Amino acid sequence: MPVLVQKKRVDPKLELELLSKLDQLQQEYLWISDNEQKLKKNHLNKYIAVKNKKVVFDSDDFEALMKVLMLHDDVDSFAIKHITKKPACLLL
Amino acid sequence: MYVVAPIDVNTNQAYLLGYLLCSQLSTPRRVRFYIDSGSTITTLLSIDIVRLNLRWSNLTQTDCDTAIGPAKPYELPSVTILLKTIVDEQGTEQLIPHSLDKINLLPPDDPCDVVPAQYEFAFSLLGMDILKEFTRWEWNFTKNQLILK
Numbered sequence: 699m700p701v702l703v704q705k706k707r708v709d710p711k712l713e714l715e716l717l718s719k720l721d722q723l724q725q726e727y728l729w730i731s732d733n734e735q736k737l738k739k740n741h742l743n744k745y746i747a748v749k750n751k752k753v754v755f756d757s758d759d760f761e762a763l764m765k766v767l768m769l770h771d772d773v774d775s776f777a778i779k780h781i782t783k784k785p786a787c788l789l790l
Numbered sequence: 791m792y793v794v795a796p797i798d799v800n801t802n803q804a805y806l807l808g809y810l811l812c813s814q815l816s817t818p819r820r821v822r823f824y825i826d827s828g829s830t831i832t833t834l835l836s837i838d839i840v841r842l843n844l845r846w847s848n849l850t851q852t853d854c855d856t857a858i859g860p861a862k863p864y865e866l867p868s869v870t871i872l873l874k875t876i877v878d879e880q881g882t883e884q885l886i887p888h889s890l891d892k893i894n895l896l897p898p899d900d901p902c903d904v905v906p907a908q909y910e911f912a913f914s915l916l917g918m919d920i921l922k923e924f925t926r927w928e929w930n931f932t933k934n935q936l937i938l939k
């Protein structure tokens with residue numbers, strides 16, 4: 699059992715809503731992952747914003763995409779990804 | 791208690807979604823972090839810094855080494871990260887806070903000598919400052935999950 703410092707907990711009323719939003723965003727990222735090849739075909743070299751398992755915006759420029767997203771109430775509800783041709787390779 | 795980190799099937803890397811809280815943010819903001827045991831300190835990268843509208847010019851800069859050379863991230867003080875945690879055998883979920891004295895920011899104009907942070911490199915990193923709290927890690931590539939206990 700890990701030792702966690704729990705000085706505060708999130709208000710339980712707010713917590714349910716926050717958990718639900720996290721789950722929703724998780725589904726968007728899973729959808730992106732599952733549809734990587736199709737996204738490469740249709741949105742290559744674009745930054746995409748996904749919501750409700752659909753690409754709702756895309757742009758060649760990340761900052762331009764962000765300007766559009768900032769007009770919406772819940773910016774964090776969009777999963778954002780840059781779709782590139784190169785095979786995924788991360789060096790962290 | 792444990793946390794479930796999905797594994798991205800395209801990169802075989804585990805990630806977590808969590809909330810970030812700090813003095814610059816009026817509400818908790820969602821961030822996707824890659825699980826990075828190679829990072830000493832949790833680090834936000836350019837897309838998240840811009841998306842969260844974080845300001846770094848007045849923050850302290852520090853030195854660190856990366857796999858591709860030195861970097862000079864900015865230190866964002868007094869951060870809490872909330873992670874969805876399963877807290878009992880019934881599967882009850884709670885957002886457990888993890889408080890950090892600071893995390894690192896590598897913004898778009900990072901004066902890194904080797905490779906400046908670019909928007910292509912989008913994924914923020916959950917470092918050992920938080921990961922060390924999980925003493926057992928169980929990788930399951932059949933279910934595409936990393937369980938952190």
